[in-house]
Amino acid sequence: MNNDETKSAGAHAVRALLKIVFSVLLAAAVHRAGAEVVVVRDAKPAAVIVTADHPSAVVHYAAQELVYHVERATGAKLTVVTESAAKSDARARIYLGDTSAARAAGIKAGTLAAESFVLRSQADVLFIAGNDGSGDPLERDTSAGTLFGVYEWLERDLGVRWLWPGELGTYVPKSRSISVRAIDATIAPRFFQRHLRTGLSFTSEHPALGFTAKAAEDYAKEQTVFLRRCRMGRSERMSYGHAFTDWWERYGKTHPEWFQLVNGKRGPAKSGARYSMCVSNPELHREIVARWKAKGASDFINVVENDILGLCECENCKAWDGPAPADAMKYYPPGSKVYGSRFVSDRYARFELAVQQLAAKENPNVTAIGYVYFNYFQAPTSGVKLNSHVLLGYCPSSGWYPRDDDEHAWYQRQWKGWGDTGARLFVRVNYFLDGYCMPYIFAHQFADDFQHDVRHGMVATDFDSLTGQWGTQGPNLYLLLRLHTRPDAKPDDLLAEYYSAFGPAAAPVKAYFDAWERYTMDNRPLLATAFADRIASRWRSWAKVAHRVFPTECFAQGETLLARAAEAAHGDRDATERVAFLQAGLAHAKLCSKVAGLLTLADPAATPERGAAALAELLAFRRANERKWIGNFNHNAWVEDLSWKLSKETKQAPDLYP
Numbered sequence: 001m002n003n004d005e006t007k008s009a010g011a012h013a014v015r016a017l018l019k020i021v022f023s024v025l026l027a028a029a030v031h032r033a034g035a036e037v038v039v040v041r042d043a044k045p046a047a048v049i050v051t052a053d054h055p056s057a058v059v060h061y062a063a064q065e066l067v068y069h070v071e072r073a074t075g076a077k078l079t080v081v082t083e084s085a086a087k088s089d090a091r092a093r094i095y096l097g098d099t100s101a102a103r104a105a106g107i108k109a110g111t112l113a114a115e116s117f118v119l120r121s122q123a124d125v126l127f128i129a130g131n132d133g134s135g136d137p138l139e140r141d142t143s144a145g146t147l148f149g150v151y152e153w154l155e156r157d158l159g160v161r162w163l164w165p166g167e168l169g170t171y172v173p174k175s176r177s178i179s180v181r182a183i184d185a186t187i188a189p190r191f192f193q194r195h196l197r198t199g200l201s202f203t204s205e206h207p208a209l210g211f212t213a214k215a216a217e218d219y220a221k222e223q224t225v226f227l228r229r230c231r232m233g234r235s236e237r238m239s240y241g242h243a244f245t246d247w248w249e250r251y252g253k254t255h256p257e258w259f260q261l262v263n264g265k266r267g268p269a270k271s272g273a274r275y276s277m278c279v280s281n282p283e284l285h286r287e288i289v290a291r292w293k294a295k296g297a298s299d300f301i302n303v304v305e306n307d308i309l310g311l312c313e314c315e316n317c318k319a320w321d322g323p324a325p326a327d328a329m330k331y332y333p334p335g336s337k338v339y340g341s342r343f344v345s346d347r348y349a350r351f352e353l354a355v356q357q358l359a360a361k362e363n364p365n366v367t368a369i370g371y372v373y374f375n376y377f378q379a380p381t382s383g384v385k386l387n388s389h390v391l392l393g394y395c396p397s398s399g400w401y402p403r404d405d406d407e408h409a410w411y412q413r414q415w416k417g418w419g420d421t422g423a424r425l426f427v428r429v430n431y432f433l434d435g436y437c438m439p440y441i442f443a444h445q446f447a448d449d450f451q452h453d454v455r456h457g458m459v460a461t462d463f464d465s466l467t468g469q470w471g472t473q474g475p476n477l478y479l480l481l482r483l484h485t486r487p488d489a490k491p492d493d494l495l496a497e498y499y500s501a502f503g504p505a506a507a508p509v510k511a512y513f514d515a516w517e518r519y520t521m522d523n524r525p526l527l528a529t530a531f532a533d534r535i536a537s538r539w540r541s542w543a544k545v546a547h548r549v550f551p552t553e554c555f556a557q558g559e560t561l562l563a564r565a566a567e568a569a570h571g572d573r574d575a576t577e578r579v580a581f582l583q584a585g586l587a588h589a590k591l592c593s594k595v596a597g598l599l600t601l602a603d604p605a606a607t608p609e610r611g612a613a614a615l616a617e618l619l620a621f622r623r624a625n626e627r628k629w630i631g632n633f634n635h636n637a638w639v640e641d642l643s644w645k646l647s648k649e650t651k652q653a654p655d656l657y658p
């Protein structure tokens with residue numbers, strides 16, 4: 001044997017040894033991270049849920065939610081025990097929250113970021129442990145990491161999907177056995193605030209059009225549970241909103257120079273009118289900071305202008321403005337508030353920056369919150385640079401869906417332009433107030449916007465508002481919620497989840513909503529005509545024109561497609577009930593369109609008598625179907641109040657109305 005051969009034989013032996021060592025290590029690793037944890041076997045519980053001896057309200061609720069969904073999936077009801085009581089229990093375990101076992105495994109739930117959690121499987125054990133606050137688990141300011149961990153696991157390993165509030169909208173695939181797939185992950189929400197304004201406080205002068213009091217209460221409960229399942233909440237308590245609404249009363253006499261100068265006059269044009277501020281005034285900045293400091297110099301300072309255009313005409317404010325872009329008015333219809341106004345985005349950017357920098361001397365972590373809104377919505381043009389301690393709510397005054405391609409691109413450019421200043425951005429749009437209860441579907445265009453914004457720095461959301469039209473607008477709402485936890489997924493993949501809940505009717509239900517999406521997208525000109533005379537508002541009085549946008553005859557195709565879906569669902573109880581839910585939503589929309597045609601305030605000939613019979617039919621339908629949750633009827637009533645010629649009769653409570 002020569003030297004080379006010796007070397008070679010030695011190397012071979014080392015390689016063989018390494019191979020053995022490696023495979024042993026690999027087996028150990030698989031055993032540690034990947035040993036299968038069986039939770040339910042043949043519809044019998046195979047694991048037990050274990051909490052600390054004194055679990056928090058979040059952990060207690062997380063355990064209930066886990067038991068509920070596993071039982072829906074398998075029929076097996078897991079028991080929940082404390083660590084002390086579980087000592088002699090030899091079954092596999094799901095540890096929830098901050099337990100001694102989790103700590104021994106190195107999971108320090110208390111040190112995780114707010115709302116985050118660890119999912120970790122090892123031999124016969126699944127840990128779901130998150131950062132949990134001490135408050136009500138359903139309250140959006142309670143950090144509910146463990147609860148969110150339970151929902152994440154239910155999605156991953158059981159395929160649970162939440163489509164709409166209530167039991168029917170909770171899709172839990174059936175199975176005889178469940179085991180935990182190997183996992184070791186720490187997961188935090190992608191956005192520090194995930195918020196849909198709940199729409200639970202819509203009220204009407206004609207309450208007979210809405211929910212009965214008990215149904216409203218039950219709907220509120222179901223929707224609250226549902227929104228938490230969709231992981232709505234926030235890690236930061238920030239408050240914002242029009243900041244100077246009472247300043248004229250307080251300071252108008254002593255400091256008129258802090259207020260807008262319009263036509264040579266400081267302050268509101270007339271008594272009681274809205275006004276904007278003289279945002280270039282350094283004394284105003286100092287007062288804003290002084291008031292914030294007096295309240296404790298928190299991490300957020302609110303500099304959101306009042307709910308009006310930026311109007312100050314003083315020389316200093318004008319000197320802060322950048323050149324108006326050539327397309328500044330392109331997408332505002334003549335007659336809109338913004339049309340013809342001065343472009344003042346740069347002055348507001350400089351204002352936000354000035355306040356932030358002044359406040360940072362007191363608290364270097366402070367973030368100034370402003371809006372991009374009205375005539376300071378379009379991205380600035382002067383090259384002004386902001387920073388990540390300026391947080392801006394993107395709040396367009398127009399741009400409702402559906403848009404044409406140019407308009408859609410214009411809106412996205414404004415988001416990107418503001419992002420390019422270095423500011424952080426959050427969505428503060430009103431688009432989900434649109435559409436009334438009609439099958440008004442803009443799911444893909446909305447998802448395109450949302451994902452564009454995510455790619456360009458979106459850190460939080462605040463959608464105004466959830467109107468809860470689950471029976472007709474499911475795909476819009478499913479994407480709205482689901483993109484908050486799966487912002488990078490393909491919209492069609494997410495919609496496929498929604499449709500899969502219809503079982504054998506998935507394809508015809510998809511065809512049904514695709515048809516309404518085409519209808520919505522193709523009818524931009526019709527929408528423009530119907531609303532253009534400004535007798536109707538997209539967010540407030542849709543029911544004035546519902547019959548023009550969705551005339552009675554347009555429902556026939558939808559009815560046919562849903563009849564096909566019902567046929568496909570035949571024999572599958574859940575699928576049949578879900579298709580019936582969509583049928584109820586469509587029937588309701590059709591009745592509303594009919595009443596709109598008879599009672600619309602846009603028709604001078606409309607009288608309450610003319611629509612009385614149709615309205616009675618609609619309200620009888622609502623009473624009979626109010627617990628299906630096809631829609632938040634109080635939102636419908638709120639819209640109809642300002643849309644229809646109604647008699648005093650419907651001013652009664654719905655319980656008393658015949």
Ligand SMILES: [Zn+2]
Nearest residue numbers: 278312314317
């Ligand atoms: Zn000014």
